[in-house]
Amino acid sequence: MAKYLVWSLACVLALAATAFAEEAITIGLLSDLSGPTSAVGAPYSEGIKDAAKYINENGGIAGKKVNLVEVDYAYNAQQALAAYKRFISQDKIVALQGWGTQDTEALTKFVGKDQIPTLSASYSAHLTDPEKAPYNFFVAADYTTQIRAALKYFKDNWKKSEAPKVAFVYPDHPYGLAPIAGAKEYAKELGFEIVGDENVALNAMDAMAQLLRLQKLAPDYVWIGGTTPSAAIIMKDAQKLGFNTTFFCNIWGVDESLVKLAGDAANGTYSLQTAVVYGQKVPGMAAIEKMTGGTPKMTHYIRGFASMLVMAEGLKIAAAKGELTGPAIKEALETLRDFDPMGLTPPISFFPNDHRPNMSVFIYKVEDGKMVEVAKESLERKAEWLGK
């Protein structure tokens, strides 16, 4: 008798489980929690998970809950591929939250073929061209747009009569190289004098040789395209050499951990961000502070949060129109016009032939170990910049 009871209970539970599964909207989440980019990957994925929780607590999407299925792929293309196949065939996901260059690019063709809208944190400009990557989206201005915005800001605030000199320091790596050609072209157009290029690897232990060469060229501005550890090395070595210049760093080069790594040397560095920092007065911050119990989070967390909010908006529009399918969600995302993810990022718009979310970049400056907002620079959405 007891055996039958157990069996029938198990059946009821199984039915309940499937019923729940039908009610939920399943989204795949590829995170790097243990691989080389985990220092920033873990807070980003935490932001996504907290945003999903926030959405579920506030009525979900068309009455359904968002169900995130997370896989830690350790920044390995092969594991990302296997995880993606599992998402598609077992979990039946309708959309994907991806992470870095390695997984996003390895999956570009797959998500296009399987029609899975993907939001990721790989901001290479070539992913914004729907002809090449029809199902890829992200919520930050691409890497090249970020540099362009900073160059424009510096040029607008340039008081001297001679042309400002700019140099580029970046790792010889797909991520470091991606924006350089476009940035140089724009720098020339604005009237900058490009004085030099140097390579500093992501895992560099020192950058003295490169900085000594650069110091002789006396650039007014130096772009650092790396991650916080390499950016910190460059800043500390520059301080030791007494190299007086203005550094500006891309989105992965400055965050809350830079000050701990570089100390005083970080002061005066400009940081290009596409989301607000923790504690800034925007409508969404109250929700985030409530979710996190007031414990400060990195800016990557906030971008993850915003990425999930934007995806949720696409899901809501698609759900209101009918069935939640990949093409419907993609179409819904492409109707977004100046959608505001609670002030966490500049307004987001996607177009069927242009997946650049916006052309706006927040420019922060590190002052006394804190990131202080100094400007918001918006560029024109020029067609010739798409994908470059």
Add this chain to the structure above:
Amino acid sequence: MHGQCGLFFRTYAGEARIFPSRFLLVSMGLFGAVLCLAPLAMNNYLVSVLCLINIAVIGAVSLNLLTGFCGQISLGHGAFFGVGAYAAAYLASLGLPFLAVLPAAGLVTAAVGMFFGLPSLRLKGIYLAIATLAAQLILEYVFLHWDAVTGGSSGMAVDPPQVLGLAFDSDVKMFYLTLAVATLSVLCVRNIMRTRLGRAFVAIRDHHLSAEIVGVDLFAYKLRAFGISSFLAGAGGALWAYYTMYITPEQFGIGLSVSYLAMIIIGGLGSVLGGVFGAVFITVLPEFLNFVAQHAGALFTDISGALLAMKEGVFGLVLVLFLIFEPEGLAHRWRLVKAYWKLYPFAH
């Protein structure tokens, strides 16, 4: 069915047969049949893991030929794999059909592999390992900077392969394609090891001076080992490019080379079967750990995050434990299991 409880070969040819007993032939046939039917009972995820295993088998068996049989350590195998992938992507973009691209990618990689194998005349052991590491770094640089051919940092897109008008655009179809190439590679290496060429490789590995004294031209044979091994790696890389449909320089980093070395060490150096076992083990282990993390997470929600983050550590730990308790690899354990059942119940 009775197996012989000892070696009773009466001819050299008999000893060198691929399937020395009918039992083995039949069981391998059955295994092949089960493998071919497997996708019918599997979802796409499991089939895709099988595809990844097939591709890894090609890489591991080819590295085992070079390192396990010929004793030439290579830390550049991941990059050779990449050369195959880029060669395939480039040739396919020129409009060449798959059946021409696959061997051509292999030939291009063989040429590159032999070029980087040139120092093997002068260098041995750890020195050669560093020379091949240099190959890895140089090739990675080429992938990233030869924009006109490799697409630079943006990478290259590849369309699914077509053979005689049939497009291999699903996991199941790719499974049969990769299985066919993997089987051919395994048979090819197995057969090479039965020939003069294979015996020369083993002689070089065991003692290069003795090998030279019995008439093995060290340089020529070492180069051949590099050539054949890179050819197969190139074919594997080509399949990887066709399977993922998008390749970037990051995919062929030093991590891939190390993972192939791990495969042959865990599977068993100097054994064709070892390469296969190692490829299966290394490919399946992260999936298995993910599975455990996810299901443990469903039971104890709070620890799922911690388990996911510990995954890489567990992966490393498993490898270390393996090296301590099974230093001769899975192939050796397999031989012991076979021996045990052959003599059962009379163990002595």
